[in-house]
Amino acid sequence: MNININNLKKSFGDTIACDIDNLTIHSxxxxxxxxxxxAGKTTLFRLILDLIKADEGSLNIGDINPAESEEWKNVTGAYIDESFLIEFLTPEEYFSFIGKVCGIKEPTLKERLTKFERFMNGEVTGKKKLIRDMSAGNKQKVGIIAAMLNEPEILILDEPFNFLDPSGQSMLKRILKEYNATTGATIIISSHNLSHTIDISSRIALLEHGRIIKDLxxxxxxxxxxxxxxxxxI
Structure with a gap:
């Protein structure tokens, strides 16, 4: 499923946060x-996820305009920041909540969670700890796993390596590459870590002041x- 962007603009006061003439992210x-x-990376994610409204232009996920239809939510998983979490729940309760929202039956949910056992590294589930009391890295793991539970066709992750230790970063790269290879899902990430982005991406856009200045x-x-x-x- 392609994401098609045309003449998409968003400003906050005098600051241009997004100014993209034409971009297709291919399935x-x-x-x-x-x-x-x-540079405008998070702003673009928030526009794709209909968390903010564009000033001008169009954005479509397949044939769906996220500003006009909720159907995109059935094919999209995302984790931007801790605001996506419900921090007064335990990870188990949060995963169960996500499962119910997505219509995932309990046995299927448990099966999908087992795929992330090494990534969780014994630090996420089984601790009787609320998400709000967890480390930044483990919160990030909860958010990433939750975004993938519905096995989305489009996965959006903002700075997914940011709080992970080196082992977690390495495992996440493997998880994302394997998920892409086995499902054909479109994965969109932003990262300040240039080496990790280069390691896993088939295409890279360089943004500056809301504009794509290189598409490589x-x-x-x-x-x-x-x-x-x-x-x-620079």
Whole structure:
């Protein structure tokens, strides 16, 4: 399922947060977005997820306009930040809640959660701990797992490596690449970690002041040199 963007604009006062003339994120891509703070990555995610309204332009997930229909929610999973969590629940309660919202039966839910056991590393479930009392890294794991429970066709993750330790980062890269390979899902990530983005993305967009200034194929990591040179010279 493609995501098609045309003349999409969003400003906050005098600050341009998104100004994208034309962009198609193709079905089955792992699409990475990189850029310094304020580049517009999170704003674009919030526009895709209908969390904020565009000033101008159009955005469609397949044939669905998220601003006009709720059907996109059936095919999309996302984790942006802790506001997506229900912090007075335990992880088990939160996963159960997500399962009920998505119509996932309990045996299927348990089966899907077993796929993330190594990623959870014995620190997420079985601790009788509320999400609000967990470390930032384990909260992030809860959010990422919850976003994937419905096995979405489109997965959106904002800074997914940010709070994870090196082992968690390595496992997450493997999880995302395997999920993409086995399901053909479209995965969109943003990250300040250039090496991780290059490792997993088939295509990378470089954003600056809300605009895409480079749109690079990344087969076998070929975007690495150009992106490294850009960030070394700004």
């Amino acid at each position: 089955g891509e792992i699409f990475g977005m990189v850029g310094n703070n304020g 194929a990344n087969d076998a990591g070929i975007a690495s040199q150009e992106l490294t040179e850009y960030f070394e010279n």
